[in-house]
C-alpha cells in the first residue's frame with residue numbers, strides 16, 4: 001500500500017500524530033531510538049527533516065536507522081533539493097505558498113523533481129503555509145507570514161493550494177514557536193478545504209495537542225519535544241491526547 005493510502009485509511013479512524021526528527025539534531029543511533037520509542041507510543045509516521053543543516057550524509061544515515069527501528073512510514077520533509085534519500089518511504093513534495101522567493105515556491109521543486117522520479121520516491125503533495133511567528137523556517141523561507149489574527153488569509157492560501165491540486169495543506173507556526181497556530185485559524189481553514197490539514201510548530205504538551213486536534217487538525221506534528229531529555233512521558237501524553 002502507498003504511504004498516502006495508509007495515511008488516508010488511518011485518518012478514517014481519527015487524527016494522526018507524526019514525530020519529526022531533524023537529522024542535524026542528534027546522531028543516527030539516537031534518531032533510531034527516538035523512532036522506536038515513538039512507534040511504541042503509537043505515532044503514525046516519522047517525518048525526517050530540518051530547516052538547516054541537512055546533508056546527504058546525515059539524511060541517509062538517519063533515514064536508515066529510522067527504517068531499521070520503526071514500523072510506520074518515514075516521510076522526508078525537505079528543506080531543499082540538495083539532499084534526497086532512497087531510504088525514506090515518501091517525500092512531502094511541497095511548495096511554500098507564502099514565500100516571497102520563487103526558490104521555495106517552485107525552483108527547488110524543479111531542481112528536485114528528477115531525483116524524486118529517479119529514486120521512485122513516493123510524492124505526498126503538500127501546500128506549506130507559514131503562520132506567525134514562523135521562526136527559523138519563516139526566515140529561511142522568506143515567508144510573508146500569515147498574521148495570527150487573519151484566519152481568512154490562511155484559508156485563502158489553503159484553498160488556492162487545494163485548487164492547484166495539492167493533496168494536503170500544512171499550517172506551520174515554526175519549530176519551537178512560543179505558541180502554536182491559533183485554534184480559530186485551524187478551524188476556519190479546516191472548514192474551507194477538503195484535503196487533510198497538517199498542523200505543527202510550538203505544540204509541546206497534551207493540552208495543546210488536544211486543542212489543535214479539536215480545532216480540526218487531521219495530523220498533529222511534534223518535533224522539538226523529542227530533542228529534550230526525558231521526552232518519553234511528554235510524547236506519550238501528547239499521543240494519548242490525540243488518540244482519545
Ligand SMILES: CC(C)=CCC/C(C)=C/CC/C(C)=C/CC/C(C)=C/COP(=O)(O)OP(=O)(O)O
Pocket residue numbers: 020022048049050051052077078079080081092093094095096104105108109112113128135136137140141175223224
Ligand atoms: C520539494 C522539494 C525538493 C523542496 C521543497 C523545499 C521547500 C519548499 C522548503 C521550504 C523552506 C524550508 C527551509 C523548509 C524546511 C521545512 C522543515 C524541514 C522544517 C522543520 O525543521 P526543524 O528541524 O523543526 O526546524 P529547525 O531547524 O528550525 O528546528
Ligand SMILES: O=P(O)(O)OC[C@@H](O)CO
Pocket residue numbers: 020172173174175176177199200201202203221222223224225
Ligand atoms: O519543533 P516543533 O515546535 O514541535 O514544530 C514541529 C514542526 O511543525 C516544525 O516543522
Ligand SMILES: [Mg+2]
Pocket residue numbers: 022175176223224
Ligand atoms: Mg526543530
